[in-house]
Amino acid sequence: MKRRHFLLGGTSVFLALSRRAGAQDKRLRIAYPDKSPPNSWLDSLGGVSGLTVDLMAEVAAAAGLAFLPVARPLPRVQLEVETGLADGMCLAVTPARRLYAQAASEPLVSGPVTMFVRRDNPALKRLETVRSLDDLAKADVTVIAIAGNGWIKENIESRGIRTEHASGTTGTVRMLLGGRGDVIVDMSSQINWILKAQAEASNVIELPTVMANVDWHLQISKKSPVIEDLPKLSAAIKELKASPLYEATLRKYGMKA
Incomplete structure (x- = not known):
């Protein structure tokens, strides 16, 4: 009986120490x-x-x-x-x-959201006049965005703007370079970082208008x-x-x- 009490007591101490260690290693x-x-x-x-x-x-x-x-x-x-x-x-x-x-x-x-478009895109002239998301909705363009992007759903798709979805931000840049869609509307730092590694980056222009700060x-x-x-x-x-x-x-x- 004494041995049983000892084992139970040891188990209780072990569990208490384990819980304490778990709290420290949350x-x-x-x-x-x-x-x-x-x-x-x-x-x-x-x-x-x-x-x-x-x-x-x-x-x-x-x-x-x-x-x-x-x-x-x-x-x-x-x-x-x-x-x-x-x-x-x-x-x-x-x-x-x-x-x-x-x-x-x-x-x-935090960072600014800007627009990226190919130099040879026929929609470039229209996009250069865009100053807001509401203007973008009137520009008759297709936005390239990540599948599941909540900001795009709230700010682009809610305005009825056509959207093509890609897998990841890297995928949006590849689609733009391939001429699949007209414009990327995304955080400037992200798109510029990805473009640095692309051979055809010189074919893409970042427009100066800040569409939002995110x-x-x-x-x-x-x-x-x-x-x-x-x-x-x-x-x-x-x-x-x-x-x-x-x-x-x-x-x-x-x-x-």
Whole structure:
């Protein structure tokens, strides 16, 4: 009987220590679009690289969470966050995403949305006169966008603008270069980063009009236990953005603070 009590007591201590260790090693599993450099992409070693990956690694460490990035096609990123399979994502906040995720109070990255068009596209002259999304709706053009892009659904498709979908941001650039669609409307830094690696980049013009300024937020699934750590994560993001490391990380990926 004494031996049985000893074993039970030892088991209780072991479980208590395990729970304590688990609390210290709480996991932050972030799902990232797999073809959207420089923000995130699946690299040649099977890992996840990119600006928002590097930034969130710092944020997770500051908040005392174990960081686990995973790369997925954009529609699956959103599905995994919605179902709670992933703890969060780093994307623009949209009404649809607000239904299943809560955003950090401080944006992780921000940037202008501009238009990219081929020099030889017959619609170029019309696009040069566009000054707003409403103007774009009157321009009779086809926008190339990532499948599942919530910002495109809210701002482009809702206005009745024709849209062709590609797999990842890299896919949108390839479609534009191939003449499949008229214009990309996306974050300037992303498209310029991808164009740098394309042999036909000189055939594409970035128009100067800023169509919108977009904030990308860390968004935590309402089904994730990490939701209770969101204030701590928001504070860590704010602290990181005030540090020299933030600006240095942006420069690494061709962006400005």
